[in-house]
Amino acid sequence: MDALFIFMVIILVASILQTSTGFGFSIMATPFLLYLFRPQEAIQINIILSLIISLALMWKIRSEVDFQLFKRFTLGSLFGIPLGIVIFLIMNLSIFKLSVSCLLLFLTLLLIVKFKIKATPFRDYIIGGLSGVLTTSIGMPGPPLLLYFTGTATKKEKLRATTLAFYLFIYFVSLLTQITFAGTSKLIWESSLFVIPVVILGLLLGNYLFTLFTEKIFRITTYILLCSSGLYLLLDSIIDLF
Template sequence: MPGFLLWVPASLAVLLAALLQGITGFGFALIAVPLLLLVFDAHTAVILNLLVSFCTQLALSYRVRKEIIHSLLMNLFKGSLLGIPIGLYVFTHFNVKDLKILISILTIIFALVIFKLKSIKKITQEENPWAERLIGSLSGFLSTSTGIAGPPVVLFLNYRDLRKDKFRATASAYFTLLYGASLALLILFRNVNTHIVLSAISLLPPAFLGSYLGIYLFPRVSQKHFYYSVPLIVIATGLYSLLTSIL
Protein backbone atom coordinates (compact mmCIF):
# COMPACT_ATOMS: atom_id res chain seq x y z
CA MET A 1 0.00 0.00 0.00
CA PRO A 2 1.21 3.55 -0.67
CA GLY A 3 2.23 5.74 2.25
CA PHE A 4 -0.18 8.44 3.37
CA LEU A 5 1.69 11.20 1.51
CA LEU A 6 1.34 9.18 -1.71
CA TRP A 7 -2.18 7.94 -0.98
CA VAL A 8 -3.69 11.44 -0.65
CA PRO A 9 -2.79 12.72 -4.17
CA ALA A 10 -3.49 9.27 -5.65
CA SER A 11 -6.94 9.15 -4.02
CA LEU A 12 -7.76 12.63 -5.35
CA ALA A 13 -6.68 11.49 -8.82
CA VAL A 14 -8.97 8.44 -8.83
CA LEU A 15 -11.84 10.40 -7.27
CA LEU A 16 -11.73 13.00 -10.07
CA ALA A 17 -11.30 10.28 -12.70
CA ALA A 18 -14.23 8.25 -11.36
CA LEU A 19 -16.36 11.40 -11.21
CA LEU A 20 -15.79 11.95 -14.92
CA GLN A 21 -16.38 8.26 -15.61
CA GLY A 22 -19.67 8.31 -13.71
CA ILE A 23 -20.97 11.15 -15.86
CA THR A 24 -19.71 10.05 -19.28
CA GLY A 25 -18.90 6.33 -19.08
CA PHE A 26 -15.29 6.98 -20.08
CA GLY A 27 -12.31 9.17 -19.31
CA PHE A 28 -10.96 7.49 -16.18
CA ALA A 29 -7.52 6.95 -17.70
CA LEU A 30 -7.42 10.40 -19.27
CA ILE A 31 -7.53 11.93 -15.81
CA ALA A 32 -6.05 9.18 -13.61
CA VAL A 33 -2.99 8.10 -15.59
CA PRO A 34 -1.33 11.54 -16.02
CA LEU A 35 -1.97 12.35 -12.35
CA LEU A 36 -0.87 8.93 -11.08
CA LEU A 37 2.34 9.36 -13.09
CA LEU A 38 3.18 12.25 -10.78
CA VAL A 39 3.10 9.82 -7.83
CA PHE A 40 4.09 6.38 -9.19
CA ASP A 41 6.34 4.96 -11.90
CA ALA A 42 4.73 4.39 -15.31
CA HIS A 43 4.17 0.63 -14.97
CA THR A 44 2.53 0.97 -11.54
CA ALA A 45 0.34 3.86 -12.71
CA VAL A 46 -0.93 1.89 -15.72
CA ILE A 47 -1.82 -1.21 -13.70
CA LEU A 48 -3.42 0.80 -10.87
CA ASN A 49 -5.51 2.59 -13.48
CA LEU A 50 -6.70 -0.73 -14.91
CA LEU A 51 -7.51 -2.28 -11.53
CA VAL A 52 -9.42 0.66 -10.06
CA SER A 53 -11.16 1.58 -13.29
CA PHE A 54 -12.32 -2.02 -13.85
CA CYS A 55 -14.05 -2.06 -10.47
CA THR A 56 -15.85 1.27 -10.95
CA GLN A 57 -16.75 0.48 -14.58
CA LEU A 58 -18.24 -2.86 -13.58
CA ALA A 59 -20.53 -1.18 -11.06
CA LEU A 60 -21.54 1.57 -13.51
CA SER A 61 -22.18 -0.89 -16.37
CA TYR A 62 -24.54 -2.94 -14.25
CA ARG A 63 -26.44 0.19 -13.27
CA VAL A 64 -26.95 1.40 -16.89
CA ARG A 65 -27.09 -2.04 -18.59
CA LYS A 66 -30.48 -1.43 -20.26
CA GLU A 67 -29.04 1.32 -22.50
CA ILE A 68 -26.12 -0.71 -23.92
CA ILE A 69 -25.95 -1.12 -27.72
CA HIS A 70 -24.88 -4.76 -27.74
CA SER A 71 -23.88 -5.17 -31.40
CA LEU A 72 -21.57 -2.15 -31.21
CA LEU A 73 -20.20 -3.33 -27.87
CA MET A 74 -19.26 -6.78 -29.15
CA ASN A 75 -17.60 -5.48 -32.33
CA LEU A 76 -15.44 -3.10 -30.32
CA PHE A 77 -14.50 -5.82 -27.84
CA LYS A 78 -13.68 -8.42 -30.53
CA GLY A 79 -11.32 -5.91 -32.12
CA SER A 80 -9.67 -5.11 -28.81
CA LEU A 81 -8.67 -8.77 -28.36
CA LEU A 82 -6.28 -8.34 -31.31
CA GLY A 83 -4.65 -5.20 -29.96
CA ILE A 84 -4.26 -6.23 -26.31
CA PRO A 85 -1.32 -8.70 -26.75
CA ILE A 86 0.57 -6.27 -29.02
CA GLY A 87 0.17 -3.55 -26.43
CA LEU A 88 1.39 -5.91 -23.71
CA TYR A 89 4.59 -6.54 -25.68
CA VAL A 90 5.23 -2.78 -25.84
CA PHE A 91 4.42 -2.45 -22.14
CA THR A 92 6.92 -5.11 -21.08
CA HIS A 93 9.77 -3.91 -23.34
CA PHE A 94 9.57 -0.12 -23.10
CA ASN A 95 11.96 1.90 -20.97
CA VAL A 96 10.03 3.38 -18.03
CA LYS A 97 11.00 6.98 -18.82
CA ASP A 98 10.20 6.55 -22.52
CA LEU A 99 6.84 5.00 -21.65
CA LYS A 100 5.98 7.96 -19.43
CA ILE A 101 6.87 10.39 -22.23
CA LEU A 102 4.79 8.35 -24.70
CA ILE A 103 1.78 8.40 -22.36
CA SER A 104 2.08 12.17 -21.88
CA ILE A 105 2.33 12.85 -25.62
CA LEU A 106 -0.63 10.57 -26.41
CA THR A 107 -2.68 12.25 -23.70
CA ILE A 108 -2.02 15.71 -25.15
CA ILE A 109 -2.67 14.64 -28.75
CA PHE A 110 -5.94 12.88 -27.98
CA ALA A 111 -7.11 15.77 -25.79
CA LEU A 112 -6.41 18.24 -28.63
CA VAL A 113 -8.33 16.03 -31.06
CA ILE A 114 -11.31 15.80 -28.71
CA PHE A 115 -11.24 19.57 -28.17
CA LYS A 116 -11.07 20.22 -31.92
CA LEU A 117 -13.93 17.79 -32.50
CA LYS A 118 -16.22 20.08 -30.51
CA SER A 119 -16.14 22.58 -33.37
CA ILE A 120 -17.02 19.95 -35.98
CA LYS A 121 -20.65 19.09 -36.66
CA LYS A 122 -21.43 15.52 -35.66
CA ILE A 123 -22.62 13.15 -38.37
CA THR A 124 -24.73 10.12 -37.56
CA GLN A 125 -23.10 7.06 -39.14
CA GLU A 126 -24.54 3.69 -40.04
CA GLU A 127 -23.15 0.60 -38.32
CA ASN A 128 -19.83 -0.56 -39.76
CA PRO A 129 -18.59 -3.75 -38.05
CA TRP A 130 -15.10 -3.58 -39.61
CA ALA A 131 -14.58 0.03 -38.56
CA GLU A 132 -15.83 -0.80 -35.07
CA ARG A 133 -13.38 -3.72 -34.78
CA LEU A 134 -10.50 -1.59 -36.07
CA ILE A 135 -11.22 1.05 -33.44
CA GLY A 136 -11.40 -1.69 -30.82
CA SER A 137 -7.99 -3.04 -31.92
CA LEU A 138 -6.36 0.37 -31.50
CA SER A 139 -8.04 0.80 -28.13
CA GLY A 140 -6.89 -2.64 -26.97
CA PHE A 141 -3.32 -1.86 -27.97
CA LEU A 142 -3.36 1.40 -26.03
CA SER A 143 -4.96 -0.30 -23.03
CA THR A 144 -2.08 -2.64 -22.23
CA SER A 145 0.72 -0.41 -23.58
CA THR A 146 -0.18 2.95 -22.01
CA GLY A 147 -3.35 2.46 -19.95
CA ILE A 148 -5.12 5.10 -22.06
CA ALA A 149 -7.59 3.04 -24.08
CA GLY A 150 -10.44 5.53 -24.26
CA PRO A 151 -9.70 8.16 -26.93
CA PRO A 152 -10.19 6.03 -30.10
CA VAL A 153 -13.50 4.63 -28.84
CA VAL A 154 -14.68 7.98 -27.45
CA LEU A 155 -13.99 9.77 -30.72
CA PHE A 156 -15.75 7.01 -32.66
CA LEU A 157 -18.85 7.07 -30.45
CA ASN A 158 -18.85 10.86 -30.63
CA TYR A 159 -18.74 10.64 -34.43
CA ARG A 160 -21.69 8.23 -34.34
CA ASP A 161 -23.62 10.93 -32.42
CA LEU A 162 -25.18 8.53 -29.91
CA ARG A 163 -27.63 9.74 -27.29
CA LYS A 164 -25.94 10.57 -24.00
CA ASP A 165 -27.41 7.66 -22.07
CA LYS A 166 -26.53 5.09 -24.76
CA PHE A 167 -23.07 6.64 -25.19
CA ARG A 168 -22.34 6.28 -21.49
CA ALA A 169 -23.76 2.76 -21.17
CA THR A 170 -22.00 1.34 -24.26
CA ALA A 171 -18.67 3.00 -23.43
CA SER A 172 -18.82 1.81 -19.83
CA ALA A 173 -19.64 -1.78 -20.79
CA TYR A 174 -16.85 -1.83 -23.39
CA PHE A 175 -14.22 -0.62 -20.94
CA THR A 176 -15.39 -3.16 -18.36
CA LEU A 177 -14.75 -5.98 -20.83
CA LEU A 178 -11.52 -4.45 -22.11
CA TYR A 179 -10.00 -3.84 -18.71
CA GLY A 180 -11.02 -7.31 -17.55
CA ALA A 181 -9.26 -8.93 -20.52
CA SER A 182 -6.21 -6.67 -20.14
CA LEU A 183 -5.88 -7.48 -16.45
CA ALA A 184 -6.22 -11.21 -17.06
CA LEU A 185 -3.33 -11.05 -19.53
CA LEU A 186 -1.19 -8.91 -17.23
CA ILE A 187 -1.80 -11.33 -14.34
CA LEU A 188 -0.96 -14.29 -16.59
CA PHE A 189 2.41 -12.74 -17.43
CA ARG A 190 2.99 -11.81 -13.76
CA ASN A 191 2.93 -8.04 -14.23
CA VAL A 192 0.58 -7.57 -11.26
CA ASN A 193 2.08 -8.00 -7.79
CA THR A 194 0.59 -7.98 -4.30
CA HIS A 195 1.80 -4.44 -3.54
CA ILE A 196 -0.06 -3.01 -6.54
CA VAL A 197 -3.23 -4.95 -5.69
CA LEU A 198 -3.18 -3.63 -2.11
CA SER A 199 -2.58 -0.10 -3.40
CA ALA A 200 -5.57 -0.45 -5.73
CA ILE A 201 -7.78 -1.72 -2.90
CA SER A 202 -6.83 1.28 -0.78
CA LEU A 203 -7.91 3.59 -3.63
CA LEU A 204 -11.34 1.98 -4.15
CA PRO A 205 -13.24 4.04 -1.52
CA PRO A 206 -12.42 7.43 -3.13
CA ALA A 207 -12.96 5.88 -6.57
CA PHE A 208 -16.47 4.64 -5.70
CA LEU A 209 -17.25 7.97 -4.06
CA GLY A 210 -16.27 9.78 -7.26
CA SER A 211 -18.32 7.36 -9.37
CA TYR A 212 -21.38 7.88 -7.15
CA LEU A 213 -21.04 11.66 -7.45
CA GLY A 214 -20.73 11.34 -11.23
CA ILE A 215 -23.86 9.21 -11.47
CA TYR A 216 -25.70 11.74 -9.29
CA LEU A 217 -24.58 14.65 -11.50
CA PHE A 218 -25.27 12.87 -14.82
CA PRO A 219 -28.83 14.22 -15.33
CA ARG A 220 -27.90 17.62 -13.89
CA VAL A 221 -24.78 18.54 -15.91
CA SER A 222 -24.75 19.80 -19.48
CA GLN A 223 -22.64 17.22 -21.27
CA LYS A 224 -21.75 19.71 -24.01
CA HIS A 225 -20.23 22.19 -21.58
CA PHE A 226 -18.59 19.46 -19.55
CA TYR A 227 -16.88 17.97 -22.60
CA TYR A 228 -15.39 21.36 -23.43
CA SER A 229 -13.65 21.54 -20.05
CA VAL A 230 -12.31 17.96 -20.01
CA PRO A 231 -9.77 18.32 -22.87
CA LEU A 232 -8.36 21.49 -21.32
CA ILE A 233 -7.78 19.73 -17.99
CA VAL A 234 -6.22 16.73 -19.72
CA ILE A 235 -3.92 18.91 -21.84
CA ALA A 236 -2.69 20.71 -18.72
CA THR A 237 -1.96 17.49 -16.80
CA GLY A 238 -0.37 15.87 -19.86
CA LEU A 239 1.96 18.85 -20.38
CA TYR A 240 2.97 18.84 -16.72
CA SER A 241 3.68 15.11 -16.80
CA LEU A 242 5.70 15.48 -20.03
CA LEU A 243 7.79 18.32 -18.62
CA THR A 244 8.57 16.37 -15.45
CA SER A 245 9.73 13.45 -17.63
CA ILE A 246 12.13 15.34 -19.88
CA LEU A 247 13.56 17.93 -17.46
Protein backbone atom coordinates in the same frame (compact mmCIF):
# COMPACT_ATOMS: atom_id res chain seq x y z
CA MET B 1 1.30 11.00 4.23
CA ASP B 2 1.56 13.56 1.43
CA ALA B 3 1.82 10.79 -1.17
CA LEU B 4 -1.15 8.98 0.36
CA PHE B 5 -3.29 12.12 0.29
CA ILE B 6 -2.34 12.83 -3.33
CA PHE B 7 -3.15 9.22 -4.24
CA MET B 8 -6.61 9.49 -2.68
CA VAL B 9 -7.35 12.81 -4.41
CA ILE B 10 -6.31 11.38 -7.79
CA ILE B 11 -8.60 8.38 -7.34
CA LEU B 12 -11.53 10.50 -6.13
CA VAL B 13 -11.37 12.93 -9.06
CA ALA B 14 -10.83 10.13 -11.58
CA SER B 15 -13.75 8.12 -10.14
CA ILE B 16 -16.07 11.12 -10.40
CA LEU B 17 -15.05 11.67 -14.01
CA GLN B 18 -15.40 7.98 -14.89
CA THR B 19 -18.90 7.82 -13.44
CA SER B 20 -20.10 11.09 -14.94
CA THR B 21 -18.48 10.75 -18.39
CA GLY B 22 -17.77 7.04 -18.90
CA PHE B 23 -14.12 7.50 -19.85
CA GLY B 24 -12.38 9.76 -17.35
CA PHE B 25 -10.68 7.35 -14.94
CA SER B 26 -7.76 6.06 -16.99
CA ILE B 27 -7.16 9.38 -18.76
CA MET B 28 -7.05 11.23 -15.46
CA ALA B 29 -5.48 8.63 -13.19
CA THR B 30 -2.70 7.08 -15.29
CA PRO B 31 -0.60 10.23 -15.88
CA PHE B 32 -0.68 11.21 -12.21
CA LEU B 33 -0.28 7.70 -10.81
CA LEU B 34 2.99 7.53 -12.74
CA TYR B 35 4.22 10.24 -10.37
CA LEU B 36 3.63 7.95 -7.37
CA PHE B 37 4.16 4.44 -8.76
CA ARG B 38 6.26 2.55 -11.27
CA PRO B 39 4.57 2.06 -14.70
CA GLN B 40 3.53 -1.55 -14.04
CA GLU B 41 2.05 -0.61 -10.65
CA ALA B 42 0.27 2.50 -11.94
CA ILE B 43 -1.26 0.66 -14.89
CA GLN B 44 -2.47 -2.33 -12.87
CA ILE B 45 -3.95 -0.14 -10.12
CA ASN B 46 -5.74 1.82 -12.84
CA ILE B 47 -7.06 -1.37 -14.45
CA ILE B 48 -8.26 -2.90 -11.15
CA LEU B 49 -10.11 0.23 -10.02
CA SER B 50 -11.59 0.86 -13.48
CA LEU B 51 -12.90 -2.69 -13.48
CA ILE B 52 -14.53 -2.17 -10.08
CA ILE B 53 -16.21 1.06 -11.25
CA SER B 54 -17.50 -0.56 -14.43
CA LEU B 55 -18.95 -3.47 -12.45
CA ALA B 56 -20.64 -1.10 -10.00
CA LEU B 57 -22.27 1.01 -12.72
CA MET B 58 -23.15 -1.53 -15.38
CA TRP B 59 -26.35 -2.96 -13.90
CA LYS B 60 -28.00 0.44 -13.67
CA ILE B 61 -27.23 1.59 -17.23
CA ARG B 62 -27.22 -1.74 -19.10
CA SER B 63 -30.33 -0.82 -21.12
CA GLU B 64 -28.45 2.05 -22.79
CA VAL B 65 -25.65 -0.15 -24.18
CA ASP B 66 -25.36 -0.51 -27.97
CA PHE B 67 -24.65 -4.26 -27.98
CA GLN B 68 -23.82 -4.51 -31.70
CA LEU B 69 -21.17 -1.83 -31.28
CA PHE B 70 -19.95 -3.46 -28.08
CA LYS B 71 -19.54 -6.78 -29.89
CA ARG B 72 -17.45 -5.21 -32.68
CA PHE B 73 -15.25 -3.31 -30.20
CA THR B 74 -14.68 -6.54 -28.27
CA LEU B 75 -13.70 -8.61 -31.31
CA GLY B 76 -11.38 -5.85 -32.53
CA SER B 77 -9.67 -5.56 -29.16
CA LEU B 78 -8.63 -9.23 -29.24
CA PHE B 79 -6.14 -8.36 -31.97
CA GLY B 80 -4.79 -5.31 -30.15
CA ILE B 81 -4.25 -6.79 -26.69
CA PRO B 82 -1.17 -8.96 -27.60
CA LEU B 83 0.51 -6.05 -29.39
CA GLY B 84 -0.09 -3.79 -26.41
CA ILE B 85 1.60 -6.13 -23.93
CA VAL B 86 4.66 -6.38 -26.20
CA ILE B 87 4.89 -2.58 -26.32
CA PHE B 88 4.57 -2.41 -22.52
CA LEU B 89 7.35 -4.93 -21.91
CA ILE B 90 9.93 -3.21 -24.14
CA MET B 91 9.18 0.51 -23.87
CA ASN B 92 11.30 3.15 -22.12
CA LEU B 93 9.47 5.09 -19.36
CA SER B 94 10.32 8.58 -20.65
CA ILE B 95 9.37 7.68 -24.22
CA PHE B 96 6.26 6.02 -22.83
CA LYS B 97 5.10 9.20 -21.06
CA LEU B 98 5.99 11.38 -24.04
CA SER B 99 3.96 9.15 -26.37
CA VAL B 100 0.90 9.27 -24.11
CA SER B 101 1.10 13.06 -23.78
CA CYS B 102 1.31 13.56 -27.55
CA LEU B 103 -1.63 11.19 -28.03
CA LEU B 104 -3.80 13.09 -25.55
CA LEU B 105 -2.93 16.53 -26.96
CA PHE B 106 -3.50 15.38 -30.55
CA LEU B 107 -6.84 13.91 -29.55
CA THR B 108 -7.84 17.15 -27.84
CA LEU B 109 -6.94 19.15 -30.96
CA LEU B 110 -9.09 16.91 -33.14
CA LEU B 111 -12.04 17.32 -30.80
CA ILE B 112 -11.67 21.12 -30.57
CA VAL B 113 -11.68 21.49 -34.38
CA LYS B 114 -14.86 19.36 -34.37
CA PHE B 115 -13.38 16.30 -36.04
CA LYS B 116 -16.14 14.25 -37.68
CA ILE B 117 -16.17 10.65 -38.83
CA LYS B 118 -18.87 8.33 -40.08
CA ALA B 119 -19.36 5.15 -38.05
CA THR B 120 -18.97 1.88 -39.99
CA PRO B 121 -18.60 -1.74 -38.81
CA PHE B 122 -15.00 -1.83 -40.09
CA ARG B 123 -14.07 1.31 -38.16
CA ASP B 124 -15.73 -0.15 -35.06
CA TYR B 125 -13.30 -3.09 -35.24
CA ILE B 126 -10.32 -0.75 -35.76
CA ILE B 127 -11.25 1.39 -32.76
CA GLY B 128 -11.64 -1.74 -30.64
CA GLY B 129 -8.20 -2.90 -31.77
CA LEU B 130 -6.58 0.45 -30.91
CA SER B 131 -8.24 0.40 -27.50
CA GLY B 132 -6.88 -3.10 -26.90
CA VAL B 133 -3.35 -1.92 -27.73
CA LEU B 134 -3.61 1.08 -25.41
CA THR B 135 -5.14 -0.89 -22.53
CA THR B 136 -2.38 -3.48 -22.17
CA SER B 137 0.41 -1.02 -23.01
CA ILE B 138 -0.55 2.07 -20.99
CA GLY B 139 -3.86 1.21 -19.27
CA MET B 140 -5.82 3.81 -21.26
CA PRO B 141 -8.45 2.38 -23.63
CA GLY B 142 -10.45 5.61 -23.57
CA PRO B 143 -8.80 7.95 -26.13
CA PRO B 144 -9.78 6.04 -29.32
CA LEU B 145 -13.32 5.49 -28.01
CA LEU B 146 -13.68 9.12 -27.00
CA LEU B 147 -12.50 10.41 -30.36
CA TYR B 148 -14.74 7.99 -32.25
CA PHE B 149 -17.85 8.67 -30.20
CA THR B 150 -17.34 12.42 -30.33
CA GLY B 151 -16.57 12.35 -34.05
CA THR B 152 -19.79 10.43 -34.70
CA ALA B 153 -21.82 12.75 -32.41
CA THR B 154 -22.89 9.94 -30.08
CA LYS B 155 -25.25 10.90 -27.25
CA LYS B 156 -23.64 11.00 -23.81
CA GLU B 157 -25.93 8.27 -22.41
CA LYS B 158 -24.99 5.79 -25.13
CA LEU B 159 -21.33 6.84 -24.92
CA ARG B 160 -21.14 6.20 -21.18
CA ALA B 161 -23.02 2.89 -21.19
CA THR B 162 -21.30 1.31 -24.21
CA THR B 163 -17.87 2.46 -23.05
CA LEU B 164 -18.37 1.01 -19.57
CA ALA B 165 -19.62 -2.30 -21.00
CA PHE B 166 -16.54 -2.53 -23.20
CA TYR B 167 -14.33 -1.65 -20.22
CA LEU B 168 -15.69 -4.64 -18.31
CA PHE B 169 -14.31 -6.92 -20.98
CA ILE B 170 -11.12 -5.12 -21.95
CA TYR B 171 -9.95 -4.41 -18.41
CA PHE B 172 -10.59 -7.97 -17.25
CA VAL B 173 -8.66 -9.49 -20.16
CA SER B 174 -5.90 -6.88 -19.89
CA LEU B 175 -5.45 -7.50 -16.17
CA LEU B 176 -5.05 -11.24 -16.76
CA THR B 177 -2.60 -10.51 -19.59
CA GLN B 178 -0.59 -8.07 -17.46
CA ILE B 179 -0.37 -10.52 -14.55
CA THR B 180 0.61 -13.40 -16.85
CA PHE B 181 3.37 -11.61 -18.76
CA ALA B 182 4.50 -8.81 -16.41
CA GLY B 183 3.55 -10.19 -12.98
CA THR B 184 1.92 -8.29 -10.13
CA SER B 185 2.73 -7.30 -6.53
CA LYS B 186 1.27 -7.03 -3.04
CA LEU B 187 1.58 -3.22 -3.23
CA ILE B 188 -0.71 -3.07 -6.26
CA TRP B 189 -3.53 -4.99 -4.60
CA GLU B 190 -3.16 -3.35 -1.18
CA SER B 191 -3.21 0.13 -2.76
CA SER B 192 -6.27 -0.75 -4.85
CA LEU B 193 -8.21 -2.15 -1.89
CA PHE B 194 -7.27 0.79 0.32
CA VAL B 195 -8.95 3.37 -1.94
CA ILE B 196 -12.18 1.45 -2.61
CA PRO B 197 -14.09 3.72 -0.15
CA VAL B 198 -12.80 6.71 -2.13
CA VAL B 199 -14.01 5.08 -5.34
CA ILE B 200 -17.48 4.57 -3.82
CA LEU B 201 -17.63 8.26 -2.89
CA GLY B 202 -16.60 9.14 -6.44
CA LEU B 203 -19.35 6.91 -7.82
CA LEU B 204 -22.00 8.72 -5.80
CA LEU B 205 -20.76 12.19 -6.72
CA GLY B 206 -20.26 11.23 -10.38
CA ASN B 207 -23.78 9.87 -10.77
CA TYR B 208 -25.19 13.11 -9.38
CA LEU B 209 -23.08 15.24 -11.72
CA PHE B 210 -24.13 13.16 -14.74
CA THR B 211 -27.74 14.27 -14.26
CA LEU B 212 -26.59 17.92 -14.34
CA PHE B 213 -24.35 17.68 -17.41
CA THR B 214 -25.60 19.17 -20.66
CA GLU B 215 -23.97 18.06 -23.92
CA LYS B 216 -21.99 21.34 -23.99
CA ILE B 217 -20.68 20.95 -20.43
CA PHE B 218 -19.87 17.31 -21.22
CA ARG B 219 -17.81 18.38 -24.25
CA ILE B 220 -15.94 21.17 -22.43
CA THR B 221 -15.12 18.81 -19.56
CA THR B 222 -13.66 16.40 -22.10
CA TYR B 223 -11.38 19.07 -23.57
CA ILE B 224 -10.12 20.22 -20.16
CA LEU B 225 -9.52 16.67 -18.97
CA LEU B 226 -7.56 15.59 -22.02
CA CYS B 227 -5.54 18.80 -22.33
CA SER B 228 -4.49 19.03 -18.68
CA SER B 229 -3.44 15.37 -18.53
CA GLY B 230 -1.54 15.66 -21.81
CA LEU B 231 0.32 18.83 -20.80
CA TYR B 232 1.29 17.38 -17.42
CA LEU B 233 2.74 14.24 -18.99
CA LEU B 234 4.49 16.22 -21.74
CA LEU B 235 6.30 18.48 -19.27
CA ASP B 236 7.18 15.55 -17.03
CA SER B 237 8.60 13.50 -19.90
CA ILE B 238 10.64 16.44 -21.22
CA ILE B 239 12.17 16.94 -17.75
CA ASP B 240 13.09 13.22 -17.65
CA LEU B 241 14.68 13.31 -21.09
CA PHE B 242 16.74 16.47 -20.55
